[in-house]
Amino acid sequence: MISERSAGQxxxxxxxxxxxxxxxxxxxxxxxxxxxxxxxxxxxxxxxxPSVTIQSWAQADPVDFTTTANDExxxxxxxxxxxxPYNQGTGSVQSIGPIxxxxxxxxxxxxxxPNDFVINPLKQAASNDTQLAGEISTYQAASAxxxxxxHDAYATALKDAKVANGAVTVxxxxxxxxxxxxxxxxxxxQTGALDGLLLSSNHFYQTDYTKPLLFINDGGYIVGLAHDxxxxxxxxxxxxxxxxxxxxxxxxxxxxxYQLPPFxxxxxxxxxxxxxMGLLTALLFLVPLIPGLRDIPRWIPIYRLIWxxxxxxxxxxx
Amino acid sequence: xxxxxxxxxxxWTAAARRQLERRLPWENLxxxxxxxxxxxxxxxxxxxxxxxxxxVVLSGVVLAAFGPQWWHLSSAGRFVNxxxxxxxxxxxxxxxxxxxxxxxxxxxxxxxxxxxxxxVVTFAVSIVAAFTGYLSQQNFAAQYIAINAKDxxxxxGVGGFFNVLNFGQMYGLHVMLLPIAVIALVxxxxxxxxxxxxxxxxx
Amino acid sequence: xxxxxxxxxxxxxxxxxxxxxxxxxxVVLFGLALVLPFPGHSSSVNEEKKP
Numbered sequence: 001m002i003s004e005r006s007a008g009q010x011x012x013x014x015x016x017x018x019x020x021x022x023x024x025x026x027x028x029x030x031x032x033x034x035x036x037x038x039x040x041x042x043x044x045x046x047x048x049x050p051s052v053t054i055q056s057w058a059q060a061d062p063v064d065f066t067t068t069a070n071d072e073x074x075x076x077x078x079x080x081x082x083x084x085p086y087n088q089g090t091g092s093v094q095s096i097g098p099i100x101x102x103x104x105x106x107x108x109x110x111x112x113x114p115n116d117f118v119i120n121p122l123k124q125a126a127s128n129d130t131q132l133a134g135e136i137s138t139y140q141a142a143s144a145x146x147x148x149x150x151h152d153a154y155a156t157a158l159k160d161a162k163v164a165n166g167a168v169t170v171x172x173x174x175x176x177x178x179x180x181x182x183x184x185x186x187x188x189x190q191t192g193a194l195d196g197l198l199l200s201s202n203h204f205y206q207t208d209y210t211k212p213l214l215f216i217n218d219g220g221y222i223v224g225l226a227h228d229x230x231x232x233x234x235x236x237x238x239x240x241x242x243x244x245x246x247x248x249x250x251x252x253x254x255x256x257x258y259q260l261p262p263f264x265x266x267x268x269x270x271x272x273x274x275x276x277m278g279l280l281t282a283l284l285f286l287v288p289l290i291p292g293l294r295d296i297p298r299w300i301p302i303y304r305l306i307w308x309x310x311x312x313x314x315x316x317x318x
Numbered sequence: 319x320x321x322x323x324x325x326x327x328x329x330w331t332a333a334a335r336r337q338l339e340r341r342l343p344w345e346n347l348x349x350x351x352x353x354x355x356x357x358x359x360x361x362x363x364x365x366x367x368x369x370x371x372x373x374v375v376l377s378g379v380v381l382a383a384f385g386p387q388w389w390h391l392s393s394a395g396r397f398v399n400x401x402x403x404x405x406x407x408x409x410x411x412x413x414x415x416x417x418x419x420x421x422x423x424x425x426x427x428x429x430x431x432x433x434x435x436x437x438v439v440t441f442a443v444s445i446v447a448a449f450t451g452y453l454s455q456q457n458f459a460a461q462y463i464a465i466n467a468k469d470x471x472x473x474x475g476v477g478g479f480f481n482v483l484n485f486g487q488m489y490g491l492h493v494m495l496l497p498i499a500v501i502a503l504v505x506x507x508x509x510x511x512x513x514x515x516x517x518x519x520x521x
Numbered sequence: 522x523x524x525x526x527x528x529x530x531x532x533x534x535x536x537x538x539x540x541x542x543x544x545x546x547x548v549v550l551f552g553l554a555l556v557l558p559f560p561g562h563s564s565s566v567n568e569e570k571k572p
Binding site for chain 2: 020022036041044045046049092101102105207208210214222226232268274281302307310311
């Protein structure tokens with residue numbers, strides 16, 4: 001600790017002092033940084049690529065939309081079989097041996113993909129459409145086995161689907177009421193109604209985009225756009241920004257692991273990266289207490305440059 | 319407990335005042351002289367980080383005042399958003415330069431380990447604050463960041479409580495709770511430096 | 522400015538030119554801070570005798 005009330009004196013603990021105006025320093029720092037920031041903002045602006053909507057997705061790629069909707073209704077999409085925190089699935093639960101915080105935490109954000117993403121929006125649209133209402137009833141009355149058969153057959157047929165005027169057509173086959181239901185869902189999507197239905201479902205105000213984002217997540221459309229902008233996990237995406245803007249360069253170490261085995265090969269890659277980064281952050285925190293790590297500054301003597309005047313003066317015995 | 323004549327010896331207020339006077343007298347809080355070895359440009363990285371943080375907060379206050387949609391709809395809003403975006407870049411650039419400098423000066427020496435530790439926590443909390451900011455942009459980047467990040471957050475078990483897909487939650491954390499945390503940590507960090515003084519050169 | 526940036530692909534490293542520029546700038550700033558003389562009072566000015 002510097003000696004009490006010595007800060008204004010010419011010498012502190014035997015070391016010569018110089019006048020140093022801290023408040024002027026911060027004022028200059030603020031002025032210079034403001035000029036730089038104003039210049040950057042004025043000449044370069046900031047990134048703002050517009051959002052994807054369910055509408056833009058369904059219009060751009062109706063087959064991908066329909067394929068995804070088919071999986072949602074079947075309960076086989078990535079998020080429908082995900083697991084906690086959304087539902088009781090196991091498809092995306094990460095664990096390292098017995099360690100599975102994701103399972104321990106449990107389901108807290110209940111999402112029921114078949115009903116939330118497909119059936120309920122359709123029922124709302126079917127309020128004055130008896131044919132659609134009938135198709136929904138037929139579907140819900142069928143056994144789980146029958147539903148699975150319809151979904152599997154339709155998924156296969158969609159691989160060779162054709163699009164005409166935004167509508168998806170497939171080869172003839174036994175798909176039950178599924179194609180008609182999903183065609184109606186696609187219509188809702190393409191008119192923009194589904195964006196609203198997924199968001200507001202029974203309340204007026206809403207700020208939680210969990211449902212529409214999970215739905216979009218399950219399709220291939222947004223990941224294609226993200227890939228173009230190098231935002232995906234194995235493109236160092238966490239560090240990157242859209243367009244010509246710098247991204248989050250400070251996340252370089254976090255995203256680096258995702259480019260390397262075993263992180264990019266195992267099913268628990270995310271958990272493993274979090275644990276590694278947690279450990280490294282703890283090490284950074286504890287540097288003052290870790291021999292070796294705290295001695296590197298002596299071994300790589302950058303300090304000799306920083307304090308060269310001090311060393312010159314004390315060597316000269318002044 | 320020593321005290322001036324007439325001063326109560328069991329007063330919490332008097333004890334607190336004496337503690338503060340002892341640990342951080344005004345001359346140490348606002349010194350107008352420094353040891354002469356504080357004469358390197360490496361020493362300005364910290365204060366530039368603070369300056370950048372001030373511009374981050376001020377531009378953020380304007381953005382919050384006009385609401386999260388404003389910057390998409392008005393060119394003035396877009397400009398203020400750009401100020402916010404670039405001041406965040408400057409903030410992180412100089413914070414990391416400050417970290418490099420302090421590491422190679424081994425600035426945790428002679429009782430200054432808490433200063434270093436608070437600095438590391440500030441770095442981590444700033445990253446979380448920036449993350450919630452990126453999630454609050456209400457554009458394509460925000461969507462994809464949310465979708466991509468959810469798996470890592472979910473794998474830690476925290477996803478049900480910190481839902482990156484929930485704009486309202488991320489926005490509230492970003493404009494209120496995390497700025498308070500960052501500012502409080504920076505304040506503590508500066509107080510630590512003022513209490514102990516700048517670390518002497520390595521001998 | 523919203524067109525995707527160019528990327529440098531070197532081995533497993535894939536970095537955008539804007540990011541590389543920022544990191545390069547940081548290294549340059551750090552180097553300059555180490556070597557550039559800091560304006561201030563030289564030892565011959567305001568010197569007082571050691572107590």
